Amino acid sequence: MSAIHRCSRAVALALLFTALPFTQAFAHCFVGARFLPATLATDDPCVADEMSLPTISWSRTADMPPATEWDVGADISKRITQDFGVSLSETWVHIRGPGGPTMAGFDNLQTAAQYQLLKDGSHELAMLLGLVVDWGSTGAINSGIATPYSVLTPTYYFGKGFGDLPDEAGWLRAFAVTGEVGYQVPSRSFDVVQQTLIPQVLAWSGSIQYSMPYLKSEIMDLQLPDFINHLIPIVEFQMSTPVANNFGNSFVTTGTVNPGVIWVGSYFQVGLEAQVPVNAQSGHGVGVIGQLHLYLDDIFPKTIGQPLIGPSTPPQQLKF
């Protein structure tokens, strides 16, 4: 099927969505007065209609001598109902060793199905459950980028803003944390090509963030420049710890700590972070990751920014 035909079908489908009923939309990650931005290295704790296009990172691998790796990724998330959503992710990887061969190609397709367990506005608390699947043999296996086996990762996500602290906490109330914990289960236990065990891995990551928009609208309007009022300074971390089926191999935790900043607009956000390896097994030197992230529910509020299946009731009259 040609791209034009696919596009036509997608546009027709989108037009059908315009007939969807009038509903209140929260969409990307609002929990009470708190907005949790889409983070670069981890996932935010909300189902949403959003797209990251692109996410680009540069780093040097843990090999000796280290190779240079470029990753260019895209992902799109779509709500099926208000509380259930799915997402698709794909990453193109380019690895060049010093004087050695270049490996390039697509990594395996990744999908996720997520269910919103909780959104407690008064405590700025959100929880999400998900099943992430890396589909084996959907990427560049021959280039050594993708694997022939799949990986299933049941994952728990959470986010918590500190706006419910007493007023005396002042500017500290603008802090928030997010996190996710997943257990990676490969569909095979042994890699016959590499002749190695394929470990089960605990993937744990999170962020601590300080919301200048929250500071301005909830705590203290310092009348700072508008650009500053859209910033969310953030430190993310993402770690992997082999925990099973790893006989004879290292159980050392690898990962990066990513200090950076996210600029939040009405329709999109832009994030930029450094990637600092936590040890020699995690990489060499400081890498960089950047992302343009689009809020589809704000850009297309009456079409693809709505859940496919939603409540048909109009907004409730407020009781103030």
Next chain:
Amino acid sequence: MRKFFLVVSLCLIPLAPVAARAHAFLDHASPLVGSTVPAAPHDVVLTFTQNLEPAFSTAQVTDSSGARVDQGKAQVSGNTMTVGLKSIGPGSYKVHWHALSVDTHSTEGTFTFHVGGH
């Protein structure tokens, strides 16, 4: 897979002009969020980043004991919400607002301002 993302991207571009509205963030308020004003204001004015649905957007103001000190239904015009105040004295006051932007995105918030020497 490359084609998939290319097609998705191409399909989104022509839809961009369909609607360009978003969540209504509080842009600024009078009195300023967290500020101390020397004299009691007659009203609180909230200015948002998007136009609001008047029927579903409102605000209330309470004193430190939780008693309401506003004069009732907020007036909404475009992206501005105004709520009148009763005669109030020195003290701390909380403004609770809920906004529904014209494309049905809902936001809410609370902030404090002070009157007098608090």
